[in-house]
Amino acid sequence: MKLLEDRIRKEGKVIGTDIVKVDSFLNHQMDPELLDQMAEEFARLFKDAGITRVLTIEASGIAIAVLTALHLHVPAVFAKKSVSSNIGDDYYTARVHSFTHHTDHDVILSKNYLSKEDTVLLIDDFLATGEAIDGLTALCKEAGAKVGGVGICVEKAFQEGGRQLREKGYHVESLASIASIQDGVIRFTEE
Amino acid sequence: MKLLEDRIRKEGKVIGTDIVKVDSFLNHQMDPELLDQMAEEFARLFKDAGITRVLTIEASGIAIAVLTALHLHVPAVFAKKSVSSNIGDDYYTARVHSFTHHTDHDVILSKNYLSKEDTVLLIDDFLATGEAIDGLTALCKEAGAKVGGVGICVEKAFQEGGRQLREKGYHVESLASIASIQDGVIRFTEE
Numbered sequence: 001m002k003l004l005e006d007r008i009r010k011e012g013k014v015i016g017t018d019i020v021k022v023d024s025f026l027n028h029q030m031d032p033e034l035l036d037q038m039a040e041e042f043a044r045l046f047k048d049a050g051i052t053r054v055l056t057i058e059a060s061g062i063a064i065a066v067l068t069a070l071h072l073h074v075p076a077v078f079a080k081k082s083v084s085s086n087i088g089d090d091y092y093t094a095r096v097h098s099f100t101h102h103t104d105h106d107v108i109l110s111k112n113y114l115s116k117e118d119t120v121l122l123i124d125d126f127l128a129t130g131e132a133i134d135g136l137t138a139l140c141k142e143a144g145a146k147v148g149g150v151g152i153c154v155e156k157a158f159q160e161g162g163r164q165l166r167e168k169g170y171h172v173e174s175l176a177s178i179a180s181i182q183d184g185v186i187r188f189t190e191e
Numbered sequence: 192m193k194l195l196e197d198r199i200r201k202e203g204k205v206i207g208t209d210i211v212k213v214d215s216f217l218n219h220q221m222d223p224e225l226l227d228q229m230a231e232e233f234a235r236l237f238k239d240a241g242i243t244r245v246l247t248i249e250a251s252g253i254a255i256a257v258l259t260a261l262h263l264h265v266p267a268v269f270a271k272k273s274v275s276s277n278i279g280d281d282y283y284t285a286r287v288h289s290f291t292h293h294t295d296h297d298v299i300l301s302k303n304y305l306s307k308e309d310t311v312l313l314i315d316d317f318l319a320t321g322e323a324i325d326g327l328t329a330l331c332k333e334a335g336a337k338v339g340g341v342g343i344c345v346e347k348a349f350q351e352g353g354r355q356l357r358e359k360g361y362h363v364e365s366l367a368s369i370a371s372i373q374d375g376v377i378r379f380t381e382e
Binding site: 023024025028029030031032033035036058059062063066067069070073075076077078080083101110112113 | 216
């Protein structure tokens with residue numbers, strides 16, 4: 001999506017060879033008009049996938065997920081970071097490993113809001129090693145729900161998460177796909 | 192806002208005399224059409240306040256904040272729960288006390304996204320004892336920004352947060368205001 005790529009080129013802050021910070025418009029401050037256009041594009045890309053719910057994980061995915069759900073006319077739901085390891089039988093749970101922070105944490109989702117009747121669009125702001133999306137697919141599997149697609153704002157295509165998801169057969173769409181970062185220059189994957 | 196009150200009456204789960212869970216449409220699963228209409232109402236209520244930024248706190252406030260910002264044509268920004276007590280000079284910080292969990296935690300906000308030029312609309316899903324909004328007003332004070340208004344989805348008017356904020360002179364608007372919960376029945380404040 002050229003609009004997003006241009007914005008990343010203009011405002012993304014490159015750190016080293018694998019980090020681009022986009023917190024001026026995507027995941028700390030948020031440009032609502034840009035996010036709404038990105039959401040409209042997700043809705044277009046997945047319009048024939050029979051999506052019944054949009055699922056994301058707190059906190060950075062929530063804004064784009066609710067806007068996408070608005071365009072698809074379905075509910076959105078976000079998995080919550082669990083504060084307790086003993087949350088009872090009312091929740092699905094999944095373990096999410098963070099390669100960045102070298103930690104594990106659990107995410108939870110009420111059983112009321114995902115079921116085997118659902119075809120789910122997973123949404124997140126970034127895809128790198130894929131741990132967050134793996135957590136969301138695990139929640140869907142536990143619920144018996146079908147994953148109808150994976151919508152990513154910014155994919156780091158030089159890391160393995162996207163390739164692994166596509167090899168597993170998931171329909172993954174990234175609005176911006178970064179091929180490499182070298183000497184402070186961001187190169188996007190050719191469309 | 193009658194639409195929201197009706198939804199709370201229909202789907203809110205009362206626990207005891209002071210808790211109403213609205214996680215089927217507001218802060219776990221989200222009904223995007225309802226949230227968009229609530230956001231439109233916030234934009235109408237604060238249209239003459241000169242708002243330059245919408246500020247909320249992760250995670251439950253993000254969806255309604257970004258939709259409100261979309262209607263007001265300004266950026267939204269969310270304060271993040273801090274994972275580290277040593278985050279350097281690039282962030283404003285505030286301590287938030289949780290009466291529910293009897294804990295304190297810090298929230299942070301990049302200094303890039305709030306300044307003394309700003310007139311800020313604070314948004315949150317619930318207002319009870321007011322600790323989250325107090326944290327956001329502290330961030331605004333640190334930035335030298337003006338608080339132009341406080342927009343709350345559901346106020347528990349039988350707790351002191353809203354009264355205290357109004358006594359301090361803040362323009363607080365709640366889309367639903369619960370006067371009491373007794374025997375499982377929710378009574379709203381007369382408009």
